[in-house]
Amino acid sequence: MTNPVYIGKSALRSNVLVAPMSGVTDFPFRRVLAQFSPGLVVSEMVASERLVEGDAENLAKASGKGVINPLSVQLVGRDPYWMAEGAKALADAGADIIDINMGCPARKVTGALSGSALMREPKLALEIIEAVVQAVDLPVTLKTRLGWDHETLNAADIAKDAESAGVVMLVVHGRTRCQFYKGEADWSAVRAVVEAVKIPVFVNGDIHDGQDALAAIDASGAVGVMVGRSLIGRPWDILDIRRAVDNIVARPISSSQKADVAVRHYKDILSFYPAAKGVRFARKHLAGYCDHSGLSKTDPLRATICQSQDPTEVEQALRQALAHMAEAA
Ligand SMILES: Cc1cc2nc3c(=O)[nH]c(=O)nc-3n(C[C@H](O)[C@H](O)[C@H](O)COP(=O)(O)O)c2cc1C
Numbered sequence: 001m002t003n004p005v006y007i008g009k010s011a012l013r014s015n016v017l018v019a020p021m022s023g024v025t026d027f028p029f030r031r032v033l034a035q036f037s038p039g040l041v042v043s044e045m046v047a048s049e050r051l052v053e054g055d056a057e058n059l060a061k062a063s064g065k066g067v068i069n070p071l072s073v074q075l076v077g078r079d080p081y082w083m084a085e086g087a088k089a090l091a092d093a094g095a096d097i098i099d100i101n102m103g104c105p106a107r108k109v110t111g112a113l114s115g116s117a118l119m120r121e122p123k124l125a126l127e128i129i130e131a132v133v134q135a136v137d138l139p140v141t142l143k144t145r146l147g148w149d150h151e152t153l154n155a156a157d158i159a160k161d162a163e164s165a166g167v168v169m170l171v172v173h174g175r176t177r178c179q180f181y182k183g184e185a186d187w188s189a190v191r192a193v194v195e196a197v198k199i200p201v202f203v204n205g206d207i208h209d210g211q212d213a214l215a216a217i218d219a220s221g222a223v224g225v226m227v228g229r230s231l232i233g234r235p236w237d238i239l240d241i242r243r244a245v246d247n248i249v250a251r252p253i254s255s256s257q258k259a260d261v262a263v264r265h266y267k268d269i270l271s272f273y274p275a276a277k278g279v280r281f282a283r284k285h286l287a288g289y290c291d292h293s294g295l296s297k298t299d300p301l302r303a304t305i306c307q308s309q310d311p312t313e314v315e316q317a318l319r320q321a322l323a324h325m326a327e328a329a
Contacts, residue, residue: 005039005200005223007097007169008139010070012039014248015224016213016241017171017202020044020074020099020143022106024232027063028268029285032261033231036238039224040072042143045101045109048077048086060272065094072097072141076104078114080127084135091136100132100167102158103143105177116177119158120148126161133166141169143204143226146189149178153189156196163197170197171226174205174216190220202226209237210244217245233288236261259322262289263315270311279309286314293321 004011018025018033020042025033030041044061051058062073073095077083087098102125104115118125133140142162147153159170172193174185185205194201203222207213208230216225224245231237236258239250253261265285270278286305295302301324304317 003223005169007040007070007141010096013037014039014242014246015202016238016245017224017226018042018231018238019171019204019226019228020101021228021232022104023281024284026061026269026272026281027068028265028272029235030064030068031268032265033235033238034068035261036236036242038238038242040070040097041068042099042226043071043073045074045076045104045115046086046090048075048082049079051075051089052082052085059093062090062093062095070096072099074099074101074143075132076101076109076114078112078118078124078128080124080131083128084131087132087135087138087140091138095138097139097141098132098136099141099143100129101143103145103171103173105145105180110177116145116148119144119154119177120152122154122158122161125158126165129162129165129167139168140166141171142167143171143173145173146176146186149176153192155190156192159193159197159201163199167199169200169202171202171204172220172222174203174220185216187216187219190222194221200224204228207241210240213241213245232285233290233292235265255322255325256319259319262318262322266314266318267311286318289318290321293325295321295324 016038018038018041022044025044033041046058046061064071073090075086101115102118109115110117144155146155172190174187174190190203200223202224203216203220204226207225207227213225236253242248269282290302308314
């Protein structure tokens with residue numbers, strides 16, 4: 001790797017980061033992703049107030065101490081006091097890095113005026129950042145979009161405030177909040193943020209492979225990339241992206257290794273969650289592995305993988321699907 005990025009005093013092992021995705025990057029999936037040594041695998045967002053109240057679901061979202069290294073946990077909220085208290089609770093739970101969410105467009109989040117809605121309130125955004133930075137002796141990072149809409153592209157201003165307040169790294173998704181996930185991420189628009197600050201900036205949005213990653217870095221001037229959706233069902237693609245971005249030499253992973261990864265992931269989900277919830281949570285990842293295997297929506301093998309309640313049957317079908325993909329290739 002040519003330019004290691006420092007988060008606090010620690011160098012990241014890769015300039016490829018994995019994005020926080022609510023309902024997706026839970027502890028079992030983060031463990032899978034961590035095997036491929038990205039720089040960070042950020043947790044799902046954790047609601048500050050509920051975390052402080054000791055809510056088990058939010059504590060589970062923050063888990064990973066000693067397993068996911070470094071452990072970056074994302075906090076969401078709109079009250080500086082609760083965000084500071086939440087950060088302290090995360091430090092107690094073993095977090096190594098606190099990430100602040102100002103990028104999530106979900107109505108459930110922006111409806112509560114947090115996530116990307118905070119980009120409309122830069123003063124409050126800064127108060128939150130200051131409160132979190134002062135509350136803990138941990139590096140604090142920030143994830144934003146380009147702005148609320150195209151009339152208010154203020155990511156660079158927020159980035160400058162964040163840097164002055166002590167944030168050590170930024171990730172910018174190249175869309176506005178009002179775009180949700182429509183259109184294409186504008187990597188070149190992230191350049192305004194890169195040029196506004198000295199701290200490292202990572203570019204995010206629509207990066208599917210090594211070629212995209214290099215194009216996004218080239219367009220934005222960012223030090224690296226953050227990748228989200230494209231890793232669902234294909235976590236091993238981190239290696240391809242790392243080959244391009246970090247210049248690592250890594251052997252391609254075989255279909256039987258992929259099957260081992262997918263099966264272990266499935267078993268981890270079942271043991272991490274209570275029974276019915278585990279089956280439900282497993283489905284989206286199993287569907288991702290089916291997509292990666294090229295199974296059509298009507299393929300009976302897909303129905304077995306995504307609907308069977310029998311773990312042995314699911315495991316066998318999953319192995320068959322990934323082997324089928326290798327044969328097709
Ligand atoms: C299902 C889902 C959940 C997400 N949850 C979060 C979240 O909790 N916090 C956050 O900052 N962004 C969240 N995002 C946004 C992603 O982190 C990322 O910015 C976005 O998906 C664009 O990157 P991609 O094109 O590589 O997926 C979520 C995205 C998806 C698809």
